[in-house]
Amino acid sequence: MGEFAGWDMPLYYSTARAEHRAVREHCGLFDVSHMGQLEVSGPEAREGLSRALTNDIAAIGPGQGQYTLMCQDDGGVIDDLIAYALADRYLLVVNASNVAACRERLEERLPGGAHLVDRSPETAMLALQGPSWADALRPLAATPAPLGLDYFEIVEDAIAGVPCLIARTGYTGEPGVELMCPWDRAPALWDALMAVEGAPAPVGLVARDTLRLEMGYPLYGQELSRERTPIEAGLKWACDIAGGGFFGADVMRRQVEEGTPDRLAIFRLTEPGIPRAGQEVLIDGRPAGSVTSGTLSPSLDVGIGMAYVPAGYATPDHDLVIDVRGKPKAARTARRPLVATSPKE
Amino acid sequence: MAAADESYPADLRYHPEHDWVRADGDEHVFGITWYAQDALGEVVYYDPPQVGATITKDAPYGELESVKAVSDIFAPASGEVTAVNPAVNDRPEIVNEDPYGAGWLVRVRLSDPSELDDLMDEPAYRAYLAGL
Numbered sequence: 001m002g003e004f005a006g007w008d009m010p011l012y013y014s015t016a017r018a019e020h021r022a023v024r025e026h027c028g029l030f031d032v033s034h035m036g037q038l039e040v041s042g043p044e045a046r047e048g049l050s051r052a053l054t055n056d057i058a059a060i061g062p063g064q065g066q067y068t069l070m071c072q073d074d075g076g077v078i079d080d081l082i083a084y085a086l087a088d089r090y091l092l093v094v095n096a097s098n099v100a101a102c103r104e105r106l107e108e109r110l111p112g113g114a115h116l117v118d119r120s121p122e123t124a125m126l127a128l129q130g131p132s133w134a135d136a137l138r139p140l141a142a143t144p145a146p147l148g149l150d151y152f153e154i155v156e157d158a159i160a161g162v163p164c165l166i167a168r169t170g171y172t173g174e175p176g177v178e179l180m181c182p183w184d185r186a187p188a189l190w191d192a193l194m195a196v197e198g199a200p201a202p203v204g205l206v207a208r209d210t211l212r213l214e215m216g217y218p219l220y221g222q223e224l225s226r227e228r229t230p231i232e233a234g235l236k237w238a239c240d241i242a243g244g245g246f247f248g249a250d251v252m253r254r255q256v257e258e259g260t261p262d263r264l265a266i267f268r269l270t271e272p273g274i275p276r277a278g279q280e281v282l283i284d285g286r287p288a289g290s291v292t293s294g295t296l297s298p299s300l301d302v303g304i305g306m307a308y309v310p311a312g313y314a315t316p317d318h319d320l321v322i323d324v325r326g327k328p329k330a331a332r333t334a335r336r337p338l339v340a341t342s343p344k345e
Numbered sequence: 346m347a348a349a350d351e352s353y354p355a356d357l358r359y360h361p362e363h364d365w366v367r368a369d370g371d372e373h374v375f376g377i378t379w380y381a382q383d384a385l386g387e388v389v390y391y392d393p394p395q396v397g398a399t400i401t402k403d404a405p406y407g408e409l410e411s412v413k414a415v416s417d418i419f420a421p422a423s424g425e426v427t428a429v430n431p432a433v434n435d436r437p438e439i440v441n442e443d444p445y446g447a448g449w450l451v452r453v454r455l456s457d458p459s460e461l462d463d464l465m466d467e468p469a470y471r472a473y474l475a476g477l
Contacts, residue, residue, distance in 0.1 A: 002413075012412065015438065016387055016412045017387070206412045272390075272392075273390070274389070274390050274410055276415075296390055296410075325408075325415070327392075
């Protein structure tokens with residue numbers, strides 16, 4: 001077990017490598033109940049969220065979700081999250097470590113006609129991820145609706161008799177769903193999924209990290225922080241820069257026009273070794289940045305990572321050196337994702 | 346991975362940093378103990394010394410990296426490395442599966458075999474573990 005944002009979480013159930021492979025080739029089940037759920041409703045909910053979040057909330061209607069960010073007025077990232085539009089409210093799925101920060105920001109900035117409720121304490125969340133996710137879900141779904149979801153769509157249904165919100169989202173790069181249900185029903189939901197034919201492998205936090213890193217998905221606290229904007233992190237696509245009246249838009253608009261000194265790069269080592277967060281990046285022998293996340297890619301069997309580097313080096317095919325505990329290791333920047341897979345099927 | 350069951354073979358000598366030594370002809374084989382691999386967790390990377398390198402008792406001669414941590418590997422005795430185990434580079438998890446067999450780390454020609462007298466035998470190592 002490991003401690004993560006105040007939660008005790010399994011690092012792995014069998015081995016991280018086997019769990020990683022299960023998700024890429026078959027399917028795996030993650031307990032991600034640490035994630036937070038905030039609901040926003042009321043006549044001014046959409047207007048309020050269009051200012052509080054970077055993406056264009058008006059672009060999603062009921063049953064749809066989008067990746068988005070919450071930023072400070074200076075563009076620093078408070079959290080990255082998924083916003084879902086439901087029939088009568090918006091649901092924001094936020095990072096465990098940032099529930100309080102998001103709540104505080106929304107309480108401070110949402111207009112009077114938008115109501116905020118924190119559903120995190122009573123909500124559990126399981127992620128069923130991998131190419132055979134639908135085979136595991138099919139025998140348990142009350143209706144075919146969850147099986148027909150498009151990427152980033154969400155629907156309410158019962159799974160194994162447990163009322164769930166089912167979203168076609170995830171953090172692995174594989175197709176799959178995330179299931180949110182009442183806290184006390186989660187064990188029954190987990191057990192039912194584990195009992196189906198072709199049951200998913202239980203997957204822990206280490207494989208969750210290696211899977212997302214192979215895709216180049218950022219993690220709050222590693223790639224994302226209040227010290228960096230979405231533009232520096234390569235997340236301009238999740239920011240409605242043109243239309244945006246969101247908090248932080250002015251700074252980001254300027255960064256898009258003028259560029260930023262640093263940009264987030266993804267890289268792989270070209271020799272044996274494992275880069276880790278905090279290690280220094282050298283370019284032409286000089287300190288040029290630091291690794292935000294690093295691991296051994298179970299799919300590629302090479303060290304991979306992400307790092308903030310001078311913007312000109314953040315594009316693919318630049319040579320870097322990573323100082324791995326005093327040993328210089330050659331690396332080359334690459335294109336996301338590092339593995340040929342897509343969550344869209 | 347089938348993690349090995351806890352064991353401390355009686356034919357080995359043990360270093361307080363949880364390394365073992367086995368005599369094998371004129372040479373000695375080093376590895377890490379069950380306790381060490383269990384504390385480290387799933388091993389994913391082995392950074393070995395060069396063949397021919399001189400290693401020194403009580404000093405690190407290589408690194409093992411697990412999904413949880415990086416750990417120096419300490420030499421239980423001094424000498425010259427005559428071989429490193431290529432199987433551990435190919436499949437690092439064999440250190441977890443078979444820490445005293447297929448998961449050996451280096452072969453060494455000792456420069457001063459009397460250094461082995463400082464090491465613990467199995468009962469002494471078990472008593473040492475019990476006190477940790």
